[in-house]
Amino acid sequence: MTRPFGYFVHHQGRGHAERCAAIAHALPAERPLTIFCARDDIFPPLPAQARIVRIPSLFEATGDEATTMDWVPTPATLHCAPLGWPGIRQAMATISGWFASADPALMICDVSAEIAQLSRICSVPHVKILQHGDRGDAGHRAAYDGAAGLLAAFHADLAQPDWDTGMRARTCFAGGLGVDTHVPDRAEARARIGVEANVELVLVLSGGGGGGFGQAPLGIGARSRPASRWITIGPVVRDWHATEPHNIEHRGWVDNPADYVAAADLVIASTGNTTCQQILAAARPWLAIPEWRYFDEQHRKADAIAAAGVACVRPHLPSSADAWGDAIAEALATHAPDRQRRLIAAAPAADAARWLETLADRLWTPPDQPARNAA
Structure with missing residues (x-):
């Protein structure tokens, strides 16, 4: 059986869910895909091999949280990690439990520095969705540096000047990913x-x-x-x-x-x-x-x-x-x-899916064997 891909989708806005759906449709039909998200109503239609697992939000309080523990410092490698939140424990347990039972080939993180780091800690290779911004902080660097690769839903000409050559070399740029690029008359x-x-x-x-x-x-x-x-x-x-x-x-x-x-x-x-x-x-x-x-x-x-x-x-x-x-x-x-x-690729979802499949093949192919999708 083909090992599954996992995919964490942030539920703010619609872009994260739309590019997830585009990739899901472009992946091979035999590649199972498990999507973790706090909402399941923001997704376009998904293919049969994809399923959504709802998890609690990692940043929205529900009232079940313990009294504030903000006096405990947050380490620089974390962005949003409040203490005493049962919803966060449940979300992380759901994902890490799936890691243990599903033995995934790859985890795609769009976007959370904490989920990316959880994947690495759990010995699951991850791909981090790359976004613009001032993201040279320790949390983002840990998520990026620990990733098997980076995926950008835009053309390479829109890369930030502070992204060095090594970072760009690990990035798949897919201009137009998640967007219907057919322009109406x-x-x-x-x-x-x-x-x-x-x-x-x-x-x-x-x-x-x-x-x-x-x-x-x-x-x-x-x-x-x-x-x-x-x-x-x-x-x-x-x-x-x-x-x-x-x-x-x-x-x-x-x-x-x-x-x-x-x-x-x-x-x-x-x-x-x-x-x-x-x-x-x-x-x-x-x-x-x-x-x-x-x-x-x-x-x-x-x-x-x-x-x-x-x-x-x-x-x-x-x-x-x-x-x-x-x-x-x-x-x-x-x-x-x-x-x-x-700046818009002809088939960005197919490009991204092909890159993900090639990366997974490289990750799980023994060093003494040729990778199946090697160029």
């Missing part, structure tokens, strides 16, 4: 979302990992460009002092974001990984605004995007009509669609 997309063919559409896109953009600055932007139609999808933070013009509409969560991106003349969006890959695949003019995330993840992603020349980047939404005008003019003038499309 612009005219058909406009018809589906109810936007006229001849109007300039400015799309504001907020992902599921945060609270969204503020209503007030978006109102200023829409008022500064009155001939355009502005549509927001995803969350928007309501501001009591916001005064909005008639040309902005908030549609909230939608089931077809790809249609909106394909229909847009300009996209204003944060720099979460799924959002980035959707916009790059559609090759649309992009005003990129990083949101707050742990370890400044989106800010470092924005730096990489700016360096690659695939978006106009601002540190926050423009705060005046003049600033909006300057940002939009730059986004339109510097648009490089061919450069954007080049």
Whole structure:
């Protein structure tokens, strides 16, 4: 029987689950896959050989926790490891118990420094999903340095300059992983979302990992460009002092974001990984605004995007009509669609699955035998 892969999926946002599902479908049908996650409702459909095991959240209190023990120092090699939490004990016991019973070939961690280190401690080789951010701390270094390999759901041109040659050599870059890279026809997309063919559409896109953009600055932007139609999808933070013009509409969560991106003349969006890959695949003019995330993840992603020349980047939404005008003019003038499309692989999930299979084969092939998938 083929040894299984394990996969830990963080449940904040949807990107972790979407790239897990993409890899699951690309793996060989005979490769069992056990997914550990605190939620099972964030996943797209999965293949028959994949199953989800729900575990307690590693960072959300339920009320069953002991009185705070925060006076006990947290070692630098851990990020979130509160004491006295039965849910964490249950989650770790479930995963380590599966390690003992299933004898997995590989554990994929997306993302948790603690789960990555648990895998290494339990003598299970792991692959760590690589994210942008200021992650040179001891916890991330332990997870990365102890990994059999690293997997990045973006193109190598978006690598951070502080990732050295050795780190990049251990990384599989898969631009577009987890995203449907088929771009709908612009005219058909406009018809589906109810936007006229001849109007300039400015799309504001907020992902599921945060609270969204503020209503007030978006109102200023829409008022500064009155001939355009502005549509927001995803969350928007309501501001009591916001005064909005008639040309902005908030549609909230939608089931077809790809249609909106394909229909847009300009996209204003944060720099979460799924959002980035959707916009790059559609090759649309992009005003990129990083949101707050742990370890400044989106800010470092924005730096990489700016360096690659695939978006106009601002540190926050423009705060005046003049600033909006300057940002939009730059986004339109510097648009490089061919450069954007080049950062999306033709078959990123297949590339990642092939790399994982080759890595597992190398790990479990005795040194005196040739690896089955050796190039």
